[in-house]
Amino acid sequence: MCASRLTMRRVKKETLEVVEKAKPKRKRQKTHKDDEPSGAVLRSAYHTFCEPADVGHLRTRLLSWYDLEKRELPWRTLALIEPDVNIRTYAVWVSEIMLQQTQVATVIDYYTKWMKRWPTVSDLSAATLEEVNQMWAGLGYYSRGKRLHEGAQKVVSKLDGQMPDTVDELLRQLPGVGRYTAAAIGSIALGQVTGAVDGNVIRVLCRMRAIGADCTSPAVTEALWTLANALVDPKRPGDFNQAMMELGARVCTPKGPLCEQCPVRSQCHSYRKVQSKREQNSKRLLVENDMKPPALPDIEDCSASGTCPLCAPEPWDEELGAQNFPRKPAKKPPRVERTLTCVLTRRGEGGEDEFLLMQRPNKGLLAGLWEFPSLVLEKEDKSEKKHKMALCVHLDKHLDAPLTQSSLHYVGEVVHIFSHIRQTYVVHTLHLGDAEAPLRTGNVRWVSRAALREAAVSTGVKKILKLCDSARLQKEQNSPDAKRQKDDDKKRPRSAKKAKMKASVGSNKQLSLTSFFRTTKQETC
Numbered sequence: 001m002c003a004s005r006l007t008m009r010r011v012k013k014e015t016l017e018v019v020e021k022a023k024p025k026r027k028r029q030k031t032h033k034d035d036e037p038s039g040a041v042l043r044s045a046y047h048t049f050c051e052p053a054d055v056g057h058l059r060t061r062l063l064s065w066y067d068l069e070k071r072e073l074p075w076r077t078l079a080l081i082e083p084d085v086n087i088r089t090y091a092v093w094v095s096e097i098m099l100q101q102t103q104v105a106t107v108i109d110y111y112t113k114w115m116k117r118w119p120t121v122s123d124l125s126a127a128t129l130e131e132v133n134q135m136w137a138g139l140g141y142y143s144r145g146k147r148l149h150e151g152a153q154k155v156v157s158k159l160d161g162q163m164p165d166t167v168d169e170l171l172r173q174l175p176g177v178g179r180y181t182a183a184a185i186g187s188i189a190l191g192q193v194t195g196a197v198d199g200n201v202i203r204v205l206c207r208m209r210a211i212g213a214d215c216t217s218p219a220v221t222e223a224l225w226t227l228a229n230a231l232v233d234p235k236r237p238g239d240f241n242q243a244m245m246e247l248g249a250r251v252c253t254p255k256g257p258l259c260e261q262c263p264v265r266s267q268c269h270s271y272r273k274v275q276s277k278r279e280q281n282s283k284r285l286l287v288e289n290d291m292k293p294p295a296l297p298d299i300e301d302c303s304a305s306g307t308c309p310l311c312a313p314e315p316w317d318e319e320l321g322a323q324n325f326p327r328k329p330a331k332k333p334p335r336v337e338r339t340l341t342c343v344l345t346r347r348g349e350g351g352e353d354e355f356l357l358m359q360r361p362n363k364g365l366l367a368g369l370w371e372f373p374s375l376v377l378e379k380e381d382k383s384e385k386k387h388k389m390a391l392c393v394h395l396d397k398h399l400d401a402p403l404t405q406s407s408l409h410y411v412g413e414v415v416h417i418f419s420h421i422r423q424t425y426v427v428h429t430l431h432l433g434d435a436e437a438p439l440r441t442g443n444v445r446w447v448s449r450a451a452l453r454e455a456a457v458s459t460g461v462k463k464i465l466k467l468c469d470s471a472r473l474q475k476e477q478n479s480p481d482a483k484r485q486k487d488d489d490k491k492r493p494r495s496a497k498k499a500k501m502k503a504s505v506g507s508n509k510q511l512s513l514t515s516f517f518r519t520t521k522q523e524t525c
């Protein structure tokens with residue numbers, strides 16, 4: 001019997017190990033686990049790595065795989081080659097914030113543009129929130145950009161432009177930086193020896209150590225951090241943490257993990273469990289066929305299963321295999337919301353259409369972003385007449401213009417999914433022609449189409465504009481004028497068509513973007 005198995009047997013005889021629970025850094029979420037006796041978390045040795053040799057083996061295998069397989073990403077390159085620790089810390093901070101809830105492929109472009117525009121923390125602190133929101137447009141979870149901006153201003157005004165240089169200080173000083181982000185920045189940019197537990201690492205560790213209890217519970221969270229801190233390679237903490245994340249993102253994926261390609265499968269309880277079950281099944285088949293079965297390895301299990309706070313409450317599901325872990329609490333369905341919105345236009349000075357935009361409040365969903373005037377429907381009321389009436393009343397508060405229900409046109413619906421809201425925009429248009437339409441409130445602006453494209457607006461607004469554009473195009477194509485024009489075009493010689501095209505490419509005088517954002521700056525900062 002091998003040394004590690006003997007150790008496991010010895011450990012199994014021992015009673016449960018008591019691990020001091022670290023003090024929570026932030027207010028804990030109240031869960032059913034909060035009802036348990038406080039002060040200590042019971043943890044079985046089955047869910048840890050007991051042998052130092054196992055830990056060494058895991059580090060070596062994981063890092064060798066990472067060195068060969070890692071993706072070249074701009075923030076990784078920057079963290080490797082940037083000699084200035086202040087810039088390095090800032091650069092990793094930006095990447096970690098962008099990567100929260102957003103996929104790597106999407107972040108790459110945003111990150112590259114961001115670092116080109118604001119290469120240092122003081123460059124970012126000198127930007128306006130409007131410029132930051134504008135740069136962030138389309139990336140989602142807009143409060144992240146706002147916090148980065150706030151953090152940069154704090155670093156410059158309170159910390160003399162110097163980024164915090166320890167995990168604790170990062171956590172204490174920077175808004176929007178939690179336990180994971182501080183650990184990731186600390187290990188990658190500053191070489192601090194700390195584990196970092198994000199969603200990918202949770203999955204890898206839960207599978208490797210068969211942790212099947214609710215992975216959001218305090219007991220599991222603390223066990224995972226303890227495990228990550230014990231495993232991290234003190235010589236290459238940043239690479240080790242990135243390797244764990246890379247493994248979770250590319251091999252130990254949520255669905256269909258590629259266990260046969262996994263560099264640490266020999267140390268993975270889930271992998272061994274899948275293999276053992278397979279062998280047991282084939283043994284059963286051999287017995288049924290009267291053949292001699294092969295000797296099977298023992299399947300180690302948690303000595304305390306039944307009372308262990310880290311074990312799965314349900315039995316192992318063979319069909320799921322490694323996907324038995326991790327377990328999450330059932331997700332709440334998103335809140336369903338319907339919002340009336342109006343794309344209100346008028347003819348601007350150069351003859352081009354201008355759009356009315358309204359700024360959202362500085363707190364809450366899409367804080368500080370610009371959108372078409374909108375009104376959340378209180379209850380499910382499908383009457384178009386009532387919708388139009390409500391929109392007219394809403395618009396009238398902000399604009400002195402001849403608004404009538406009959407001039408509002410229903411265009412269609414746009415669905416946009418936020419993390420916790422399924423939003424349906426009920427879209428209307430209203431064109432005021434040459435009407436003056438003075439503004440009654442400070443949070444509305446007329447902007448040109450070019451300014452709208454560049455403005456800090458959400459993806460929902462872009463979808464609404466797209467719907468209106470395609471509806472208008474369709475209408476134009478089906479109009480009697482368009483049909484007559486088409487017939488005329490067919491008859492007209494080629495040279496005349498070219499001349500007409502040239503004439504149509506005129507000078508489109510738009511509102512200046514700079515002046516638009518200069519006016520909004522004072523309101524948002």
Ligand code: SF4
Pocket residue numbers: 204207208251252253257258259260262263264265268269270271322
């Ligand atoms: Fe994940 Fe499979 Fe590797 Fe285990 S062997 S860590 S389940 S990919």
Ligand code: ZN
Pocket residue numbers: 044046047302303304305308309310311
């Ligand atoms: Zn257990």
